[in-house]
Amino acid sequence: MTVPRAEADAADRRSLHERIAADLRDRILSGDLAPGAALPSTARLKERFDASNATIQKALQLLKDEQLVVGRPGAAVTAREHRQRTVRPAAFMAPATAGDPYRWLTENERNGLRGRVTLLEVAERVPPSDVAEALGLEASGTALLRHQLLTIDDEPAELVSSYYPMEIVSGTAMTERRKIPGGTPTFLAGLGYPPRLAVDRVSARIPTQEQHRALRLPGGLPVLRTLRVVFSDDDRPIEATVMVKAGHLYELQYEFAAG
Numbered sequence: 693m694t695v696p697r698a699e700a701d702a703a704d705r706r707s708l709h710e711r712i713a714a715d716l717r718d719r720i721l722s723g724d725l726a727p728g729a730a731l732p733s734t735a736r737l738k739e740r741f742d743a744s745n746a747t748i749q750k751a752l753q754l755l756k757d758e759q760l761v762v763g764r765p766g767a768a769v770t771a772r773e774h775r776q777r778t779v780r781p782a783a784f785m786a787p788a789t790a791g792d793p794y795r796w797l798t799e800n801e802r803n804g805l806r807g808r809v810t811l812l813e814v815a816e817r818v819p820p821s822d823v824a825e826a827l828g829l830e831a832s833g834t835a836l837l838r839h840q841l842l843t844i845d846d847e848p849a850e851l852v853s854s855y856y857p858m859e860i861v862s863g864t865a866m867t868e869r870r871k872i873p874g875g876t877p878t879f880l881a882g883l884g885y886p887p888r889l890a891v892d893r894v895s896a897r898i899p900t901q902e903q904h905r906a907l908r909l910p911g912g913l914p915v916l917r918t919l920r921v922v923f924s925d926d927d928r929p930i931e932a933t934v935m936v937k938a939g940h941l942y943e944l945q946y947e948f949a950a951g
Contacts, residue, residue, distance in 0.1 A: 712741050712751035720760050720771045727773035757910040758940060780945050805844050813839040814869040819855045826921040826932040827857055836861050841906055848907045854933040885924040893919045896939055903936050914939040
């Protein structure tokens with residue numbers, strides 16, 4: 693079915709090649725175009741979207757930059773085995789068993805993936821307003837920031853900024869620029885603050901310059917931003933973490949009991 697140009701322009705301000713890429717991207721990520729399946733021919737796409745050959749090629753180039761399709765001159769453009777991963781946040785919450793690595797690492801290893809955590813910064817900082825509110829900080833109050841980049845199979849996966857109340861972590865190994873054996877949930881539990889409840893707020897945002905660069909994002913695709921607040925006994929907030937990942941590469945899966 694051909695999409696009338698005037699009707700599409702009235703409803704969507706994006707460039708035509710961005711709109712075409714968005715439609716094809718959705719079919720790939722939803723599984724309608726399985727890995728190895730040929731995309732509609734250039735002729736069919738030109739007819740459907742009332743677009744020029746150059747516009748179709750620009751749309752396909754966006755998908756190639758995102759590593760969602762592959763194509764060579766003279767051959768059909770096909771969907772790649774895309775890298776969208778399902779993340780189950782509940783799998784990483786519990787403290788690791790004594791002597792075991794951080795659960796994020798072991799969960800990836802269980803799925804045949806090689807995870808790595810690179811510590812970028814450890815410092816006392818005034819956190820963003822939503823983080824400060826979550827931790828119950830007063831105006832201009834500070835918290836300990838542990839800023840990390842997570843990679844999977846040497847590709848950037850997530851940019852993580854975790855904040856902790858200074859009255860809990862001051863004078864501990866958390867303030868040192870080194871990794872925490874077993875991860876921070878295990879360390880906090882050892883301090884007498886076991887994680888009991890986590891509340892996630894997930895939003896889609898346009899990436900900042902740092903996020904775009906660190907995650908090596910193609911084009912102007914959005915990121916998924918999760919603000920996770922972790923509570924210990926007596927509903928005390930012990931951690932507020934901002935996690936940012938590429939929106940086209942990840943989906944989040946939450947499980948809820950009925951009733």
